[in-house]
Amino acid sequence: MSLISRDISQAVSLLQQGELVAIPTETVYGLSANALHAKAVTKIFEAKNRPRFDPLIVHVASINEIEKYASEFSDQAKRLAEKFWPGPLTLLLPKKIIIPDIVTAGLSTVGLRCPDHALTRALLQQLDFPLAAPSANPFGYVSPTTAQHVNNQLGDRIPFILDGGPCRVGLESTIVGFDGGSVIVHRLGGLSIEDVESIVGKVKLNLNSSSNPVAPGQLSSHYAPRKKIIIGNLEALLVEHAGERIGVLSFQKKYFRNHSFVLSPTGSLNEAAQNIFNMLRILDESPVDLILTEFVPDNGLGRAINDRLRRAAE
Numbered sequence: 265m266s267l268i269s270r271d272i273s274q275a276v277s278l279l280q281q282g283e284l285v286a287i288p289t290e291t292v293y294g295l296s297a298n299a300l301h302a303k304a305v306t307k308i309f310e311a312k313n314r315p316r317f318d319p320l321i322v323h324v325a326s327i328n329e330i331e332k333y334a335s336e337f338s339d340q341a342k343r344l345a346e347k348f349w350p351g352p353l354t355l356l357l358p359k360k361i362i363i364p365d366i367v368t369a370g371l372s373t374v375g376l377r378c379p380d381h382a383l384t385r386a387l388l389q390q391l392d393f394p395l396a397a398p399s400a401n402p403f404g405y406v407s408p409t410t411a412q413h414v415n416n417q418l419g420d421r422i423p424f425i426l427d428g429g430p431c432r433v434g435l436e437s438t439i440v441g442f443d444g445g446s447v448i449v450h451r452l453g454g455l456s457i458e459d460v461e462s463i464v465g466k467v468k469l470n471l472n473s474s475s476n477p478v479a480p481g482q483l484s485s486h487y488a489p490r491k492k493i494i495i496g497n498l499e500a501l502l503v504e505h506a507g508e509r510i511g512v513l514s515f516q517k518k519y520f521r522n523h524s525f526v527l528s529p530t531g532s533l534n535e536a537a538q539n540i541f542n543m544l545r546i547l548d549e550s551p552v553d554l555i556l557t558e559f560v561p562d563n564g565l566g567r568a569i570n571d572r573l574r575r576a577a578e
């Protein structure tokens with residue numbers, strides 16, 4: 265079991281020694297190590313069983329750090345960072361040599377993000393290096409949104425979990441890259457496309473290039489629970505699967521049976537985003553054989569929620 269605590273000083277000292285520490289962010293919990301220390305970063309891949317071709321996001325204390333790690337910082341990128349950092353936005357920028365190749369899986373870009381969580385920002389401010397951190401879950405599984413989620417799956421592999429409470433956003437960051445004058449969204453996440461477009465105009469989407477994924481979060485089967493999941497019209501699915509051991513994950517309406525969860529009784533997409541991974545986990549651990557669910561409205565954070573539902577059902 266990991267030590268779970270709010271004590272930053274322990275996290276600082278472990279990270280300085282090249283150890284792993286799970287950290288809270290506003291999106292999901294991350295599994296962090298000194299991003300400038302290749303050997304420490306290797307431990308992340310080992311603890312997660314993560315393939316080495318899957319690059320890591322580098323977390324920084326503020327926008328001022330970008331120039332230390334990125335060789336170019338375009339005007340579009342600057343405007344996005346100024347507007348949305350700290351926050352659920354990862355920018356893919358050409359990397360400087362100081363970032364070890366293992367962090368970026370040999371790519372020429374590095375994903376940079378300034379997380380919006382008081383404890384983790386305080387931690388970053390006390391360190392003289394940035395933190396490489398993927399989500400703190402075994403590769404391919406649902407991301408953790410509480411310290412307990414991290415402990416349940418990785419507790420025997422990491423010494424320390426910094427407990428910052430449940431994550432406020434609940435979905436991973438939106439990943440944005442740049443190609444010539446185009447702004448390209450590589451992963452839908454906690455910052456809506458509408459918000460990104462309000463600053464840089466129309467973006468392109470590159471969410472599913474399965475032959476050569478720029479971001480393995482694009483792999484169609486990712487973020488997946490072990491149980492079979494079917495998405496559709498819940499009224500019809502409930503009739504079709506009557507008599508089976510089912511769990512239900514609905515958007516607004518409560519279905520009167522056990523193992524039934526509502527993402528947001530008031531129909532709030534923010535609340536649905538906060539709840540989705542926790543509810544999928546509980547259902548995955550429940551005595552059901554099948555999880556029935558439905559899409560949420562496909563705007564704002566709803567697009568990222570639907571993306572995660574689709575990938576969970578693959």
Ligand code: TXA
Nearest residue numbers: 291294319320373374375398399436437478479480481
């Ligand atoms: O909200 C988040 O982004 C969380 C928290 C902990 O910050 N992190 C997270 O990391 O979701 P991870 O590793 O689970 O997902 C990051 C995604 C991966 O799919 C990875 O392939 C992509 O970001 N990525 C990272 N660096 C990249 C790069 N240079 N080019 C393309 N994709 C990159």
Ligand code: MG
Nearest residue numbers: 398399407481
């Ligand atoms: Mg992940």
